[in-house]
Amino acid sequence: TINAGDYIFYTDWMWTSFVVFSVSQSTMLAVGAIYYMLFTGVPGTATYYATIMTIYTWVAKGAWFALGYPYDFVVVPVWIPSAMLLDLSYWATRRNKHAAILIGGTMVGLSLPLFNMVNLLLVRDPLEVAFKYPRPTLPAYMTPIEPQVGKFYNSPVALGSGAGAVLTVPMAALGAKLNTWTYR
Numbered sequence: 001t002i003n004a005g006d007y008i009f010y011t012d013w014m015w016t017s018f019v020v021f022s023v024s025q026s027t028m029l030a031v032g033a034i035y036y037m038l039f040t041g042v043p044g045t046a047t048y049y050a051t052i053m054t055i056y057t058w059v060a061k062g063a064w065f066a067l068g069y070p071y072d073f074v075v076v077p078v079w080i081p082s083a084m085l086l087d088l089s090y091w092a093t094r095r096n097k098h099a100a101i102l103i104g105g106t107m108v109g110l111s112l113p114l115f116n117m118v119n120l121l122l123v124r125d126p127l128e129v130a131f132k133y134p135r136p137t138l139p140a141y142m143t144p145i146e147p148q149v150g151k152f153y154n155s156p157v158a159l160g161s162g163a164g165a166v167l168t169v170p171m172a173a174l175g176a177k178l179n180t181w182t183y184r
Helices: 004-009 011-040 045-066 080-092 097-121 126-132 156-177
Strands: none
Touching: 011 045, 011 080, 011 097, 011 156, 045 080, 080 097, 097 156
């Protein structure tokens, strides 16, 4: 599975990869967490869901470790604090579904890249690990001829948070919608 920490192995593309992985994980968290939270109607269910996802990732990390890779080869994404913010928005608005979608979805998208980057700052020398255990780079036909450096190049957290905040709200709405479908 691709994790937020895997960006360190794509040395030529690491900031782009971090943004893409952050957005994909925040949207994935928003769909699943809000689905289960609204299904039960209990604030705290989103955090429970994120805890289960974290344990699944620990299993994947353990599998890589068992194959002889270093402990830092896979960095487990930080889902739990973002899910706690989603639970908090649902609880603080007295179980208002629309507030959970708008406020909670935005907070998940804004916070997950930040928590992941703080986690990555604690990892043992990522660049050295990346060079020791390289992962495949992009194929030649996908490599840009003259890549342009964007203004967010040095701030993957800002770009990931901005894109995440925009995209997690419709994903949260999708997760909420999954609870209202009827089969007749």
